[in-house]
Amino acid sequence: MSVDMTGANGWTIAAARDALRKGEVTAVDLTMACLTAMDAGDGLNAFVHKTPELALEQARAADARIAAGDAPAMCGIPVGVKDLFAVKGVPTQAGSNILRGFKPEYESTVTAKLWEAGAVCLGKLNMDEFAMGSSNESSCYGPAVNPWKVDDRRLTPGGSSGGSAAAVAADLCLAATGTDTGGSIRQPAAFCGITGIKPTYGRVSRWGVVAYASSLDQAGPMTKSVRDAAIMLGAMAGHDAKDSTSADLAVPDFEAALTADIRGKKIGIPREYRLDGMPAEIAALWDRGMDMLRDAGAEIVDISLPHAKYALPTYYIIAPAEASSNLARYDGVRYGHRAKLAQGDGITEMYEKTRAEGFGPEVQRRVMAGTYVLSAGFYDAYYNRARKVRALIKRDFEQAFAAGIDAILAPTTPSSAFGLGEQGGADPVEMYLNDVFTVTLNLAGLPGVAVPVGLDSKGLPLGLQLIGRPWEEADLLNHAYVLERAAGFVAKPAKWW
Amino acid sequence: MSIDIDTARKVAKLSRIRVEDGDLPALAEKLSSILGFMEQLKDVDVEGVEPMTSVTPMRLKRRVDVVTDGGQQAAVLKNAPDAREGFFAVPKVVE
Numbered sequence: 001m002s003v004d005m006t007g008a009n010g011w012t013i014a015a016a017r018d019a020l021r022k023g024e025v026t027a028v029d030l031t032m033a034c035l036t037a038m039d040a041g042d043g044l045n046a047f048v049h050k051t052p053e054l055a056l057e058q059a060r061a062a063d064a065r066i067a068a069g070d071a072p073a074m075c076g077i078p079v080g081v082k083d084l085f086a087v088k089g090v091p092t093q094a095g096s097n098i099l100r101g102f103k104p105e106y107e108s109t110v111t112a113k114l115w116e117a118g119a120v121c122l123g124k125l126n127m128d129e130f131a132m133g134s135s136n137e138s139s140c141y142g143p144a145v146n147p148w149k150v151d152d153r154r155l156t157p158g159g160s161s162g163g164s165a166a167a168v169a170a171d172l173c174l175a176a177t178g179t180d181t182g183g184s185i186r187q188p189a190a191f192c193g194i195t196g197i198k199p200t201y202g203r204v205s206r207w208g209v210v211a212y213a214s215s216l217d218q219a220g221p222m223t224k225s226v227r228d229a230a231i232m233l234g235a236m237a238g239h240d241a242k243d244s245t246s247a248d249l250a251v252p253d254f255e256a257a258l259t260a261d262i263r264g265k266k267i268g269i270p271r272e273y274r275l276d277g278m279p280a281e282i283a284a285l286w287d288r289g290m291d292m293l294r295d296a297g298a299e300i301v302d303i304s305l306p307h308a309k310y311a312l313p314t315y316y317i318i319a320p321a322e323a324s325s326n327l328a329r330y331d332g333v334r335y336g337h338r339a340k341l342a343q344g345d346g347i348t349e350m351y352e353k354t355r356a357e358g359f360g361p362e363v364q365r366r367v368m369a370g371t372y373v374l375s376a377g378f379y380d381a382y383y384n385r386a387r388k389v390r391a392l393i394k395r396d397f398e399q400a401f402a403a404g405i406d407a408i409l410a411p412t413t414p415s416s417a418f419g420l421g422e423q424g425g426a427d428p429v430e431m432y433l434n435d436v437f438t439v440t441l442n443l444a445g446l447p448g449v450a451v452p453v454g455l456d457s458k459g460l461p462l463g464l465q466l467i468g469r470p471w472e473e474a475d476l477l478n479h480a481y482v483l484e485r486a487a488g489f490v491a492k493p494a495k496w497w
Numbered sequence: 498m499s500i501d502i503d504t505a506r507k508v509a510k511l512s513r514i515r516v517e518d519g520d521l522p523a524l525a526e527k528l529s530s531i532l533g534f535m536e537q538l539k540d541v542d543v544e545g546v547e548p549m550t551s552v553t554p555m556r557l558k559r560r561v562d563v564v565t566d567g568g569q570q571a572a573v574l575k576n577a578p579d580a581r582e583g584f585f586a587v588p589k590v591v592e
Contacts, residue, residue: 105572201552215552244557313537324512331513333585338578347590352515364514368524369531371512372500382535387548389541394549428527429534445552470553 008033010171013077013228020066020076027062027076031055031120034078038122038172043497046167048083048141049091050123058120065118074235075118080167080176083124084131085111086208094210095129095139098358099336108208109240110177110219117235122173126163129360131184131212134434136162137420138362146192146417147493150459153419158188164222165192169493175223175232179209181216182315183438186450186465189222190412193452193461196222197229200470201445202247205240213322216442226481230254249471257474258481263297268405272308281456282411289409289453289464292486303405305396310389311440316432317373317386324370330358365428394444401469407479408467411437412450416460437465447473449480453487499529
């Protein structure tokens with residue numbers, strides 16, 4: 001029997017799941033459609049290590065499970081994996097030259113759970129080096145490119161999970177894993193017109209995910225719909241004894257929570273997010289989002305998060321401080337790159353040359369900035385002060401939730417996607433400002449979801465972000481579902497690659 | 498507060514990242530910009546606030562103190578740039 005699989009790579013997880021279970025398609029056919037799209041998508045530089053043999057082997061196993069009537073929701077679903085997740089025997093470089101050639105002998109908990117659920121691994125996805133960046137331009141592979149294009153320029157897909165967002169938006173895969181330390185799932189999702197959720201800190205295991213800033217890092221799904229995010233998050237989440245910060249809480253059925261009923265819910269609008277100079281289009285989009293939730297029966301409430309404006313500098317102390325410690329492990333001894341040494345070079349020269357060759361400029365800067373704020377004489381003035389401000393930022397949210405707020409609505413990004421090479425060349429801080437709406441909730445450990453809501457006047461996607469109470473991703477996704485249905489965002493990038 | 502060239506050299510040394518002398522002025526400038534950005538936190542009143550140690554109020558789990566893994570020498574050494582006779586090999590560290 002021959003089935004026309006044209007366009008199957010463009011399906012949602014939910015549609016593919018239903019078709020697989022009804023026997024209308026096979027996982028092998030679905031995987032072949034994605035592998036074809038993936039190869040035709042090389043111009044996007046999204047997939048950086050492809051695993052077609054592994055994919056077909058997993059697809060055949062998925063078909064056998066489906067035939068046997070044992071098919072979890074992700075069974076037979078082809079996904080891409082951010083290069084930050086260790087996949088056994090598959091190159092895992094975190095977008096860095098210092099991990100060139102590294103093939104882990106172990107599997108990250110998230111990917112192990114996905115494969116156990118029957119998902120199919122198409123390959124590894126491009127990202128900013130060690131997840132440090134907002135444009136994918138710090139990647140050792142060169143930047144992934146946004147499939148959205150409105151003029152001659154090549155646009156950034158955002159970062160750090162830029163390859164994941166580009167691949168999902170361009171239908172090279174059905175969904176992808178991402179990680180979010182300061183906005184790295186939500187900002188690229190917004191730039192590429194897809195959905196992405198950063199779960200509550202501790203909801204998803206960090207084991208086997210290359211560490212950037214351990215107190216902020218959290219993995220999550222990047223998908224074509226809110227329903228898909230609910231399905232895939234369910235497969236990724238759960239307690240893991242190998243991650244001491246993973247929460248020992250039951251994982252709810254996130255998909256079952258999508259009732260679209262948010263009557264009586266209170267939606268907070270943080271007045272501090274209305275920045276001076278906010279583009280009119282972003283402000284208008286935010287207003288439209290409020291109308292959509294109000295029309296669904298929610299109450300819109302003005303709230304104050306007085307310390308939110310300090311989130312960005314707080315983040316850019318805490319994250320580099322943790323990174324300087326986490327990245328100390330790349331020393332040329334146990335894995336990855338080691339510099340060629342000159343006659344007489346000792347172990348210190350080996351460390352210094354290896355790290356100078358292996359780390360790109362932004363990673364070097366963050367390691368050094370982190371080293372500085374942790375060094376004797378500056379620890380209290382910078383790092384400890386940042387940890388105190390972080391406590392205040394979290395308290396602001398706690399007070400809002402204690403006052404009855406169910407979810408908070410805000411823009412995801414201060415603009416739509418910008419051109420590659422247009423930002424941060426002279427001053428790294430210019431690039432950091434992209435994270436202004438997203439970092440706050442990482443500091444507070446809260447879940448946040450980015451939903452595509454419309455196109456700007458140039459024809460590029462814009463997204464809104466909903467922030468939820470800790471551990472209440474189910475309720476948060478239901479709010480996102482309402483926004484998604486009201487916005488009716490169906491635009492797709494025209495294929496040029 | 499800005500970072501001078503000597504401080505940049507010191508930070509690079511502490512970070513074990515080789516930076517050539519000619520690259521230090523540009524590095525100092527970029528680090529100064531990042532640091533200048535951090536200075537905003539001086540405006541916050543943090544009197545009496547405890548520094549955050551854990552973002553979720555969670556007690557770390559304990560486990561029984563037993564061996565759960567091991568005997569994986571080959572796997573551990575597999576990605577090493579230089580492994581010999583079951584060890585990681587590095588330049589001489591003791592004279």
